[in-house]
Structures are given as C-alpha cells and as structure tokens.
Amino acid sequence: MRYTSGMTIQSSSCPSGDEKVQLFGLLLETNARLSRSLGLELESSCDLPLPWFDVLLQLRRSPDGLLKMNQIADAIVHSTGGTTRLIDRLEEAGFVERRNCPSDRRAIHVAITDKGNAKLDEALNVHLGYLDNNLATRLSSDERRTLAELLAKLNSPL
Amino acid sequence: MRYTSGMTIQSSSCPSGDEKVQLFGLLLETNARLSRSLGLELESSCDLPLPWFDVLLQLRRSPDGLLKMNQIADAIVHSTGGTTRLIDRLEEAGFVERRNCPSDRRAIHVAITDKGNAKLDEALNVHLGYLDNNLATRLSSDERRTLAELLAKLNSPL
DNA sequence: CGAGTATAGTTGTATATGCAACTACTTGTC
DNA sequence: GACAAGTAGTTGCATATACAACTATACTCG
Numbered sequence: 001m002r003y004t005s006g007m008t009i010q011s012s013s014c015p016s017g018d019e020k021v022q023l024f025g026l027l028l029e030t031n032a033r034l035s036r037s038l039g040l041e042l043e044s045s046c047d048l049p050l051p052w053f054d055v056l057l058q059l060r061r062s063p064d065g066l067l068k069m070n071q072i073a074d075a076i077v078h079s080t081g082g083t084t085r086l087i088d089r090l091e092e093a094g095f096v097e098r099r100n101c102p103s104d105r106r107a108i109h110v111a112i113t114d115k116g117n118a119k120l121d122e123a124l125n126v127h128l129g130y131l132d133n134n135l136a137t138r139l140s141s142d143e144r145r146t147l148a149e150l151l152a153k154l155n156s157p158l
Numbered sequence: 159m160r161y162t163s164g165m166t167i168q169s170s171s172c173p174s175g176d177e178k179v180q181l182f183g184l185l186l187e188t189n190a191r192l193s194r195s196l197g198l199e200l201e202s203s204c205d206l207p208l209p210w211f212d213v214l215l216q217l218r219r220s221p222d223g224l225l226k227m228n229q230i231a232d233a234i235v236h237s238t239g240g241t242t243r244l245i246d247r248l249e250e251a252g253f254v255e256r257r258n259c260p261s262d263r264r265a266i267h268v269a270i271t272d273k274g275n276a277k278l279d280e281a282l283n284v285h286l287g288y289l290d291n292n293l294a295t296r297l298s299s300d301e302r303r304t305l306a307e308l309l310a311k312l313n314s315p316l
Numbered sequence: 317c318g319a320g321t322a323t324a325g326t327t328g329t330a331t332a333t334g335c336a337a338c339t340a341c342t343t344g345t346c
Numbered sequence: 347g348a349c350a351a352g353t354a355g356t357t358g359c360a361t362a363t364a365c366a367a368c369t370a371t372a373c374t375c376g
Contacts, residue, residue, distance in 0.1 A: 069324070081326075084327080085327095101324095106323070
C-alpha cells in the first residue's frame with residue numbers, strides 16, 4: 001500500500017542530504033522562526049509590524065534619517081511596488097513622510113518623523129529584550145562575532 | 159545599502175547600532191536576499207515556487223516520504239491554515255497526495271508522488287548549481303561547517 | 317538640441333499567507 | 347461510559363506582497 005518511489009533518503013548519493021543543501025535549509029528555517037517570533041513580539045508589545053520596524057531602523061541608520069524609495073526597497077529586500085505600499089501605510093500612520101528630492105524630481109525622499117522615532121525607540125527596547133532572550137542565550141559574544149562575519153561574507157556581492 | 163562592519167551610526171548611544179541588533183538585521187537581510195534569488199531561479203528554471211520546493215524537500219527527507227500536516231507546517235514555518243492551502247496547490251499539481259492516517263482520523267498524511275519526486279530531482283539540480291554559485295564561492299567548506307553549527311545553535315529550542 | 321534609453325516611483329491585478337472561528341476526532345478523568 | 351479539554355485540519359476573511367504595465371523625469375550621444 002505504498003506507492004512512493006521506494007527511494008529512501010539518507011543515502012549519500014541523494015542530494016537532499018548534501019551538506020550545502022542542509023546548510024541552506026537551516027539558514028532559511030532559522031530565519032523564518034526568528035522573524036516570526038520577533039514579529040509576533042513586536043506586534044503584540046508595540047503594535048508594530050516587523051516590516052515597519054525594518055523601515056524605521058533603516059531610516060534611523062541612514063545619514064539624516066532619510067532615504068529614497070529605491071534605497072529602502074533594496075535595504076529591506078522588497079519589490080519597489082511593495083515598498084510604495086508599505087511606505088503608504090507608514091506615512092498614513094504618521095511614522096514617516098515623503099518629501100520631494102530637490103535634485104531629482106523623479107525621486108522621493110522618505111524621512112522618519114518624530115512620531116516614527118518615538119515608536120522606533122519603543123520597538124528597539126522590545127527588540128533588545130528579545131535579543132537578550134533569544135540570541136544572547138544561545139550564542140556567546142565570540143560566536144556572534146563569527147556569525148556576523150560569515151553572514152557578511154554570504155551577503156557580499158559576488 | 160548593506161550592513162557592513164564599518165557602517166556609521168548616528169549616535170553611539172543609539173541602540174540601532176547595537177551589535178546584536180546589527181547581527182540580527184544581517185541575518186534577516188542575508189536570508190531575504192538568498193531566498194529571493196533562489197526563488198527566482200527555481201521558478202524560472204523549474205517553474206517551482208520556493209515554498210513548494212521546501213515542502214517536497216521536507217517530504218523526501220522524512221521516513222517514507224510522508225508527513226502529517228502539522229509536521230509540515232512546523233518544518234516550513236507556516237501557519238496551519240497557510241499550509242492547508244499550500245498543500246491544496248501541491249496536490250492539485252499532482253506533486254503530493256493526501257491520505258488518511260490509519261491511527262488518527264483527525265490527521266492527514268501527505269505523501270510525495272512520483273511526479274513530485276521527479277520535480278524535486280529537477281529542482282535539486284538547479285539548487286545545487288545555485289549553491290555552487292552563491293554559497294561555495296563565498297564560504298569555504300570550513301566556514302560552511304562553522305556557519306551550520308552556529309545556525310543550529312540559534313535554531314535550537316531554548 | 318532632440319531622440320532614444322534608462323531610471324524612480326506608482327498602480328492594477330493576482331495571489332499567498334496569517335489569524336480566528338469552526339468541525340471533527342481523540343484523550344483524560346471521574 | 348460520558349463529559350471536558352485538547353488536538354488536527356479546514357475555511358472565511360483580511361491583508362501584504364510581487365509582477366508587469368505605466369507615467370514622469372533624467373541622462374546620453376548624434
């Protein structure tokens with residue numbers, strides 16, 4: 001009563017067990033779990049969706065708290081269309097505002113507002129607590145540094 | 159814009175520059191870029207969405223190529239509702255099939271079909287090529303092992 | 317300068333996903 | 347054995363996002 005193609009796994013010839021495939025899967029899974037749990041925590045504690053937090057964080061890190069739409073889209077790894085809508089919502093909520101770019105009339109500057117900064121502070125507090133509970137408990141400071149180096153390599157262009 | 163170790167932060171007292179916050183951001187960003195590029199490649203080469211690939215891979219890795227709905231939901235980190243719909247689509251495409259679970263009439267067994275196995279083989283081929291281009295070029299075998307260990311720790315319960 | 321190409325952002329549309337409510341079954345307790 | 351509580355999966359609904367087509371502006375090269 002089993003008509004799966006009798007292929008059983010764990011054989012070394014089966015590429016689903018390939019070391020790189022496993023590593024990649026682990027990366028996706030780890031990330032998915034962490035994003036989800038952080039997202040839930042931010043949403044329940046601060047009423048702030050994770051992508052909103054991400055945008056606000058990118059803005060704060062940028063010089064002048066200001067980025068162009070396409071820079072945001074790239075930084076948060078969304079499509080430009082998706083970013084337009086996301087910024088619409090953030091603007092509607094009063095956390096950011098669009099401004100014309102004086103040097104390029106096609107471009108839009110997105111700036112974080114005072115309200116956005118306040119919300120971000122609140123969320124960062126929650127985030128720091130989250131990291132203490134979930135990151136610092138699992139990885140030592142040395143391990144975290146190593147992980148950061150490896151991820152930076154992995155994320156680097158070619 | 160990428161996170162790099164030398165990135166300037168607005169103020170040293172600003173927690174957006176906290177080492178853990180940066181690491182976490184790097185993890186999310188790296189993952190988002192990789193998922194997106196792998197997803198595009200799988201979709202264009204094999205016409206297989208990344209979540210479908212993920213399900214098929216989980217099934218192949220499981221004993222008997224068979225998992226219950228909630229095991230799939232957990233493995234791929236989706237909600238159970240989302241998983242129901244995802245499996246609907248996979249079943250419709252003929253890559254998996256639902257079977258009754260003999261020991262628990264609430265549960266559903268999801269089994270990979272021959273067609274699903276064939277598609278997975280095809281996709282794994284693409285995936286292996288992808289990993290050669292994107293993983294092996296950036297991280298040595300040692301580094302990959304280290305990364306896998308760190309991610310496993312990070313992903314571990316408690 | 318003007319035509320052609322490239323770039324920034326928005327919008328229409330389709331779809332995938334999450335959440336909460338629901339049904340059906342199982343397990344534990346008295 | 348029956349009732350309460352827990353668990354597996356599905357469904358209605360809302361929403362976030364991607365993709366592709368589109369508009370408007372900037373750049374380039376004859």
